Amino acid sequence: MNTRIEMAVPPGDVERSAILKPLRAFNHSHLGDPNAQTIALLVRDELTDEIIGGLYGDIFHGWLFIELLAIPEQARGQGTGSRLMNMAEEVARDRGCVGIWLDTFDFQAPAFYEKHGFTQFGHLDSFPAEHKRFFYQKRLS
Secondary structure, three states, X not given: OOOOOOOOOOOOHHHHHHHHHHHHHHHHHHHOOOOOEEEEEEEEOOOOOOEEEEEEEEEEOOEEEEEEEEXXXXXXXXXXXXXXXXXHHHHHHHOOOOEEEEEEXXXXXXXXXXXXXXXXXXXXXXOOXXXXXXXXXXXXX
Protein backbone atom coordinates (compact mmCIF):
# COMPACT_ATOMS: atom_id res chain seq x y z
CA MET A 1 0.00 0.00 0.00
CA ASN A 2 1.30 3.44 -0.90
CA THR A 3 0.39 6.29 1.46
CA ARG A 4 1.02 9.98 1.96
CA ILE A 5 0.50 12.27 4.92
CA GLU A 6 -1.13 15.69 4.73
CA MET A 7 -2.31 18.19 7.29
CA ALA A 8 -5.90 19.44 7.43
CA VAL A 9 -6.24 22.73 9.30
CA PRO A 10 -8.84 22.94 10.60
CA PRO A 11 -10.05 19.37 10.17
CA GLY A 12 -13.78 18.81 9.88
CA ASP A 13 -16.19 16.07 10.87
CA VAL A 14 -15.34 14.07 7.74
CA GLU A 15 -11.64 13.92 8.65
CA ARG A 16 -12.38 13.06 12.28
CA SER A 17 -14.78 10.29 11.28
CA ALA A 18 -12.28 8.86 8.81
CA ILE A 19 -9.61 8.61 11.53
CA LEU A 20 -12.04 7.34 14.14
CA LYS A 21 -13.41 4.51 11.98
CA PRO A 22 -10.27 2.29 11.91
CA LEU A 23 -9.48 3.12 15.54
CA ARG A 24 -12.93 2.03 16.68
CA ALA A 25 -12.70 -1.15 14.59
CA PHE A 26 -9.31 -1.99 16.13
CA ASN A 27 -10.53 -1.27 19.66
CA HIS A 28 -13.72 -3.28 19.09
CA SER A 29 -11.66 -6.27 17.97
CA HIS A 30 -9.86 -6.22 21.34
CA LEU A 31 -12.51 -4.89 23.73
CA GLY A 32 -15.85 -5.79 22.22
CA ASP A 33 -18.86 -3.50 22.05
CA PRO A 34 -18.34 -0.42 24.26
CA ASN A 35 -22.12 -0.10 24.83
CA ALA A 36 -21.72 3.63 24.32
CA GLN A 37 -24.36 6.00 25.63
CA THR A 38 -24.35 9.76 25.95
CA ILE A 39 -26.10 11.53 28.82
CA ALA A 40 -26.90 15.15 29.55
CA LEU A 41 -28.31 16.58 32.78
CA LEU A 42 -29.53 20.07 32.00
CA VAL A 43 -29.77 23.08 34.32
CA ARG A 44 -32.50 25.39 33.06
CA ASP A 45 -33.56 28.88 34.06
CA GLU A 46 -37.04 28.37 35.51
CA LEU A 47 -38.34 31.65 34.07
CA THR A 48 -37.02 31.40 30.51
CA ASP A 49 -36.51 27.61 30.23
CA GLU A 50 -33.07 28.40 28.74
CA ILE A 51 -30.32 25.84 29.31
CA ILE A 52 -27.77 27.65 31.47
CA GLY A 53 -25.50 24.77 32.48
CA GLY A 54 -25.40 21.10 33.24
CA LEU A 55 -23.45 17.89 32.97
CA TYR A 56 -22.57 16.05 29.75
CA GLY A 57 -20.88 12.70 29.55
CA ASP A 58 -20.39 9.40 27.80
CA ILE A 59 -20.70 5.89 29.14
CA PHE A 60 -18.51 3.29 27.49
CA HIS A 61 -16.91 0.06 28.64
CA GLY A 62 -18.63 0.37 32.00
CA TRP A 63 -17.34 3.83 32.91
CA LEU A 64 -19.04 7.23 32.83
CA PHE A 65 -16.70 9.93 31.54
CA ILE A 66 -17.92 13.38 32.61
CA GLU A 67 -16.78 15.55 29.74
CA LEU A 68 -18.49 18.78 30.78
CA LEU A 69 -19.82 20.21 34.04
CA ALA A 70 -20.86 23.84 34.06
CA ILE A 71 -22.74 25.73 36.74
CA PRO A 72 -23.59 29.34 35.92
CA GLU A 73 -22.09 31.78 38.37
CA GLN A 74 -25.49 32.95 39.61
CA ALA A 75 -26.40 29.34 40.56
CA ARG A 76 -23.15 28.45 42.36
CA GLY A 77 -23.21 27.71 46.07
CA GLN A 78 -26.82 26.49 45.95
CA GLY A 79 -26.10 22.76 45.69
CA THR A 80 -26.68 22.55 41.94
CA GLY A 81 -23.29 20.98 41.23
CA SER A 82 -23.76 18.42 44.01
CA ARG A 83 -27.22 17.52 42.71
CA LEU A 84 -25.79 17.04 39.22
CA MET A 85 -22.97 14.82 40.51
CA ASN A 86 -25.39 12.75 42.60
CA MET A 87 -27.71 12.34 39.61
CA ALA A 88 -24.80 11.35 37.36
CA GLU A 89 -23.68 8.76 39.90
CA GLU A 90 -27.23 7.38 40.07
CA VAL A 91 -27.37 7.14 36.26
CA ALA A 92 -23.98 5.40 36.22
CA ARG A 93 -25.08 2.90 38.88
CA ASP A 94 -28.39 2.25 37.10
CA ARG A 95 -26.45 1.45 33.93
CA GLY A 96 -24.07 -0.89 35.74
CA CYS A 97 -20.97 1.30 35.56
CA VAL A 98 -17.82 0.36 37.45
CA GLY A 99 -16.96 4.01 38.00
CA ILE A 100 -16.85 7.61 36.87
CA TRP A 101 -13.87 9.60 35.64
CA LEU A 102 -13.24 13.20 34.64
CA ASP A 103 -10.62 15.88 34.34
CA THR A 104 -10.47 19.41 35.74
CA PHE A 105 -8.06 22.31 36.02
CA ASP A 106 -6.53 23.56 39.28
CA PHE A 107 -8.63 26.74 39.08
CA GLN A 108 -11.87 24.85 38.53
CA ALA A 109 -13.06 22.27 41.03
CA PRO A 110 -10.55 19.70 42.35
CA ALA A 111 -11.77 20.14 45.95
CA PHE A 112 -15.39 19.79 44.81
CA TYR A 113 -14.68 16.42 43.18
CA GLU A 114 -12.67 15.23 46.18
CA LYS A 115 -15.61 16.19 48.42
CA HIS A 116 -17.73 13.90 46.25
CA GLY A 117 -15.42 10.92 46.76
CA PHE A 118 -13.20 11.22 43.68
CA THR A 119 -9.50 10.42 43.91
CA GLN A 120 -6.78 11.82 41.68
CA PHE A 121 -5.09 9.33 39.39
CA GLY A 122 -2.91 11.72 37.43
CA HIS A 123 -2.11 15.29 36.49
CA LEU A 124 -0.35 17.36 33.87
CA ASP A 125 1.87 20.22 35.05
CA SER A 126 2.08 23.41 32.98
CA PHE A 127 -1.21 22.80 31.18
CA PRO A 128 -1.35 25.67 30.42
CA ALA A 129 1.81 27.39 31.65
CA GLU A 130 1.00 28.26 35.27
CA HIS A 131 -1.74 25.68 35.82
CA LYS A 132 -2.31 21.96 36.26
CA ARG A 133 -4.88 19.60 34.79
CA PHE A 134 -6.04 16.85 37.14
CA PHE A 135 -7.61 13.47 36.37
CA TYR A 136 -10.05 11.97 38.87
CA GLN A 137 -11.93 8.72 39.27
CA LYS A 138 -14.58 7.33 41.55
CA ARG A 139 -15.20 3.61 41.73
CA LEU A 140 -18.81 2.66 42.28
CA SER A 141 -18.42 -0.97 43.32
